[in-house]
Amino acid sequence: MNFSEQIISWYNDNKRELPWRNTTDAYIIWLSEIILQQTRVEQGLPYFYRFLERFPDISSFANAREDEILNLWQGLGYYSRGRNMLKTAQLIQDQYNGVFPVKYDDLIKLKGIGEYTAAAISSFAANETRAVVDGNVSRVLARYLGIDEPINSTKGKKIFQNIADELLDLNDPATHNQAIMEFGAIICKPKNPACGTCVLRLDCVAFKTNAIKYLPVKLKKVKIRERFFNYLLITDGEKILMNKRGENDIWANMYEMPLVETNTLLEIDELVKLPQLQQLGDKMAIKGHTTIIKHVLTHQHLYIRFIELRDFPENLQKGWFYTDVNNLDKLALPRSIFIFIKKFFNF
C-alpha cells in the first residue's frame, strides 16, 4: 500500500464521528472549517451546534447582525473569523444567489477563506482534487519524509503544499484529506505521538532516525507585549456603563467597560490623577478595586483590574453608553470581562 492507501485504511478503522463529516453541504462544511481554524475539535464542537441551530443556512447567516454573531462567537477567540463570515455570507447571498460556491478558485477569493479552507471545502463538498495543508498535515509530512524546513516559513509552506499535492489520492481527495488530518490529530500528535501503534512507522524517516522529537521545525514566535487595562466599573446594580471597542485593536467591535490603559502598572492613587479619570467629573471617587488578573493572548499579556467608582460620571466619552445589567448577556464580551461580570452580578 502506498502512503494514501495506508492513511485512508487507518482512517476507515479509527475515525471519530464528527457532525460535519458525511455531508457535502458547502455551507455546513464552511461553518465547521472556519470554527476549527486554530481551534481544537472539542472546543469548537459546541459552537458548531449553536451556530448551525441559529443559522441553518447561508441566507439566515447573511441576514444576521454582527453583534449577534460576535455574541455567539464569544469565548472562541479570533473574532475576525465571525466578522469575515458575515461579509462572506452577504456576498454569497448577493453575488451567488445564495448558492455556496464549491470551486477552489471561487472560494479563495472570499473573506476568511485561505488556501487551507478553500482546499477543504472544495474537496469535501465537490471532490475537487486539492490537498489540504494544516498543522496536522505539515507535521505528518515533515516526520514521515524527514523534512527539516520550517513548516511556517514561506519556502516551507510551498514545499509542504507541493508534497501534499503529490501524495493526494486523486480518486478520493475528500477522504484522503480527512484521513491525513485525523491521523495527525490522533496518532502523529505534536507531543508523545503514538509511534507504537503507527501504521506508517516502518516507512517514517523521523521514526527510523529517532528524530520525531525534532520534527517538525517551526520558526520562533515574536515577542510578547505587556499592557495594563484598568476597567472602570460604573453601576448602580441595575444599569452599567459600557464601551464599544474600535476596529483595529484586539476584540474589535466587542464590548467592555470604559477602559483606561496605562503603559506601566500604576498604584490606585496614581491612577486617580490621570486626566482620563479627572475628565469624568469634579468629585470622582473610587469605591473599590479588584486584584490584577493576567489575561494571556498569543502576542500580548494583559494585566486587568476593575476599578469601581462611587458615582456616575458627569461627562461620557465617545462610545460609552449605559445599558441594563440584564442586557449584558446579549453583548459580545471578551472572556475576562465576561467572567468578571458574571461573578460580580451573580449571574
Added chain:
DNA sequence: AACCCGGGGAG
C-alpha cells in the same frame, strides 16, 4: 517576511 488576531488544554 513580519506581525497581528483568543482562548484553552496538554505536558
Added chain:
DNA sequence: CTCCCAGGGTT
C-alpha cells in the same frame, strides 16, 4: 512555564 490547535489578514 512552553507549545499548539482542521489559519487568515494586513502591512
